Amino acid sequence: MSGQLLNSTAGNWVVAVMVILIIAGIIASIFLSVRICRMVRESRAPAAKVGAWDLSAGDAGFNAEREKRMDKTRHIIKNIFVYVFLTICAVLSFLPFYWMIISSFKTEWEFRQSVPTFFPHKFQWKNYWMIFHQTVAGSGSTATFEQILINTLVVGLLSTFLGLVIIVITAYAFARMNFKGKNMLFALMLATMMIPGELYTISNYITVAKAGMTDSYTVLILPFLVSVYYIYLLRNNFMQIPNSLYQAAKVDGLSDLGYLLKVMIPLTAPTLISITLLRFIGTWNSYIWPRLINTEPWQMITNWVTNGFADTRQAMSPWGANWTMYNGAFGNQALDSLKMAAVCMVSLPLLLLFIFCRRYIMRGVSKSGTKG
Amino acid sequence: MEENNAGVATLAAAPPKKHNKFVQYFIDLGNRIKSWFVDKYTAIKDFFYGFTKAGREEKKARMGEGPQLSRGERVRRWMKSQSGWLFVAPALILMAVFTFYPIIASFVNSLKQNYSGMTGKFNGWGFDNFVRVLKGDTGTGGASFMQCLVNTLLLTFISVPLSTLLALLISVALNSIKRIQKAYQTIFFLPYLTNALAMGAVFATFFKIIGTTNNTETVGLVNIVLGWFGVKPIDWVGLTSPHWQIGSLSIPWAKYIVTIIYEVWSGLPFKILILFSAMQSINKQYYDAAKVDGASRWTVLWKITAPMIMPQISYLLVTGIMGGMKQYSAIVGLFGETMGQNYDMGTMVGYLYNYIELGQTGYAYAGSLLLFIIIMIITFFNNKITKRRTTYR
Numbered sequence: 078m079s080g081q082l083l084n085s086t087a088g089n090w091v092v093a094v095m096v097i098l099i100i101a102g103i104i105a106s107i108f109l110s111v112r113i114c115r116m117v118r119e120s121r122a123p124a125a126k127v128g129a130w131d132l133s134a135g136d137a138g139f140n141a142e143r144e145k146r147m148d149k150t151r152h153i154i155k156n157i158f159v160y161v162f163l164t165i166c167a168v169l170s171f172l173p174f175y176w177m178i179i180s181s182f183k184t185e186w187e188f189r190q191s192v193p194t195f196f197p198h199k200f201q202w203k204n205y206w207m208i209f210h211q212t213v214a215g216s217g218s219t220a221t222f223e224q225i226l227i228n229t230l231v232v233g234l235l236s237t238f239l240g241l242v243i244i245v246i247t248a249y250a251f252a253r254m255n256f257k258g259k260n261m262l263f264a265l266m267l268a269t270m271m272i273p274g275e276l277y278t279i280s281n282y283i284t285v286a287k288a289g290m291t292d293s294y295t296v297l298i299l300p301f302l303v304s305v306y307y308i309y310l311l312r313n314n315f316m317q318i319p320n321s322l323y324q325a326a327k328v329d330g331l332s333d334l335g336y337l338l339k340v341m342i343p344l345t346a347p348t349l350i351s352i353t354l355l356r357f358i359g360t361w362n363s364y365i366w367p368r369l370i371n372t373e374p375w376q377m378i379t380n381w382v383t384n385g386f387a388d389t390r391q392a393m394s395p396w397g398a399n400w401t402m403y404n405g406a407f408g409n410q411a412l413d414s415l416k417m418a419a420v421c422m423v424s425l426p427l428l429l430l431f432i433f434c435r436r437y438i439m440r441g442v443s444k445s446g447t448k449g
Numbered sequence: 450m451e452e453n454n455a456g457v458a459t460l461a462a463a464p465p466k467k468h469n470k471f472v473q474y475f476i477d478l479g480n481r482i483k484s485w486f487v488d489k490y491t492a493i494k495d496f497f498y499g500f501t502k503a504g505r506e507e508k509k510a511r512m513g514e515g516p517q518l519s520r521g522e523r524v525r526r527w528m529k530s531q532s533g534w535l536f537v538a539p540a541l542i543l544m545a546v547f548t549f550y551p552i553i554a555s556f557v558n559s560l561k562q563n564y565s566g567m568t569g570k571f572n573g574w575g576f577d578n579f580v581r582v583l584k585g586d587t588g589t590g591g592a593s594f595m596q597c598l599v600n601t602l603l604l605t606f607i608s609v610p611l612s613t614l615l616a617l618l619i620s621v622a623l624n625s626i627k628r629i630q631k632a633y634q635t636i637f638f639l640p641y642l643t644n645a646l647a648m649g650a651v652f653a654t655f656f657k658i659i660g661t662t663n664n665t666e667t668v669g670l671v672n673i674v675l676g677w678f679g680v681k682p683i684d685w686v687g688l689t690s691p692h693w694q695i696g697s698l699s700i701p702w703a704k705y706i707v708t709i710i711y712e713v714w715s716g717l718p719f720k721i722l723i724l725f726s727a728m729q730s731i732n733k734q735y736y737d738a739a740k741v742d743g744a745s746r747w748t749v750l751w752k753i754t755a756p757m758i759m760p761q762i763s764y765l766l767v768t769g770i771m772g773g774m775k776q777y778s779a780i781v782g783l784f785g786e787t788m789g790q791n792y793d794m795g796t797m798v799g800y801l802y803n804y805i806e807l808g809q810t811g812y813a814y815a816g817s818l819l820l821f822i823i824i825m826i827i828t829f830f831n832n833k834i835t836k837r838r839t840t841y842r
Contacts, residue, residue, distance in 0.1 A: 170717065262537065280550065431639070
């Protein structure tokens, strides 16, 4: 069976590598267990031996050579085992990304082969054209990819920027200013962090729907502007700035606002960058609220990706309104190869962002344990 | 002299009666309650003393010590000292509408029978919503609460320990190598930021039966691999997915396995990150000392590494369980918006959204409060456990 799989296409070295790695892992573990058994047996029959000391042979019993050799073998075996284990885990954890990317370039015929290929025969870039120029299948709406992308970017940028302003001024007030009831208010805000956010959604849905704000950007932005956790994070950052800096700034004739803009914000820039990135990622991944409150033309990119993408004749492709890739062979079925292309569109920006801004993202997340 | 001493001794030897622990607890409790009332009484007395003539004069005398200010100036100064409210006002207003009001509203509205959010109509008050939600007697064909609860608890308490254990193994392995450590690190951290719905769709293609071409079933990667061992293709995510039936509960084990694999995969990077950086920050002196003492590798792992990273492990378990209780989008990514067949893969959060969409707001409120209570219980136990465990530092 595996032979058939290996011979099926030229690009199947990937399978070969995986199979070899797994076999190597099995061999290494057998080897290791035999080794461990032997070591255990040796340690159980100590009579005249303690480790490398042969007591019966007196002082000459220490076999340094043998000990060194054993140590080296043990080290090599351990390393083989560790590397094989890590490689298997790494391959498995990368496999979904690899599969997603290659599947997005396959034709649907190739995707449905009874023996899957691990590298596309022919790169079909038209998959991407198809999803860009297609209205969502079956819904009859006019939400194209451009519309959805504009929605996501506008909402993402606005909510990130406005949210950041609110977070900064609130954190500043809690960190630097004194007013009556400050501590009580802060405790109250922190207490809401214990309540699951899902509890709010129902009432917010009713509030917003009654106010007639559905199908707008406002409704996507407003309810999530305040984030207590980020206020808390930034306040702690602000409080770490020594008070002497404030007095020095006062002596130099800087106003409170000037101090905030020229001293505090530059000093806490790393935290602010993490907050910005995490908020944007949060908007990019938001799914439930837009689905609940808005119709398709006002939804976000994650809603778009859950749609079925078909090889429809209504596709507004650059090659004409009636253009299809498979001559209508799949009718109105949702095609997985197209879906994978959409998945790539949503996932790749996140991957790139993580690769390039890993430090900032991790700084923000490692304390909260939530993503976005 | 002797006699006198003895007298003192007898006086001192008349201690308060020793009570047993149980009685003592209530005596202490009584004392605490009493002192609380005394404190409050004093505070109230002081407060009203300010309004009496004597009190006012005393205050005036105290004010007289500083510079005398006009009334306008005093008001202006007070206003300036309270300007912090201006800064927190935007956040406060938004929170009042979108956070504080919903909390109160959910407690109130969950008690309204047959409540419809849009019209605001309801028939009387009572715990009817809760009873119906727990019984699964909602009469709207939506998800069943017990099914959702069992799914959520089972999935969380299987996948979180599993992924923590795997993360522990990987980070121990990662910590013990020197060459190409960075490359492995990068690959392991890659799935860190993922869109649950997008990656759920990818996992679904691994497991699903893709379609029929030329009258032969084509199956996903997992079924092909299982086929090498002679296992017949299983419909992991589709309509004919196998399940066990226990009373009215169904346990779709095939879908459970898919979900658990997805959750382990998506939870790994964060866990590896935390555990690995904790291991890197352990002082190397401990290991050197262990080496001198001739400790084996296994002993080092269990006696040094494990206790040192115990706080991180318990933190990961806590956040993992909290996140697991609120899982929803992964399920939608894997099984679609109906959460499997007849909501058999529904989760607690999925339950809420299901009933919001059905227009049965009362049940949604009751469900959300039950979720809140369950999360509170788990938090309580977590706190108890973590307090005990984190004393290693």
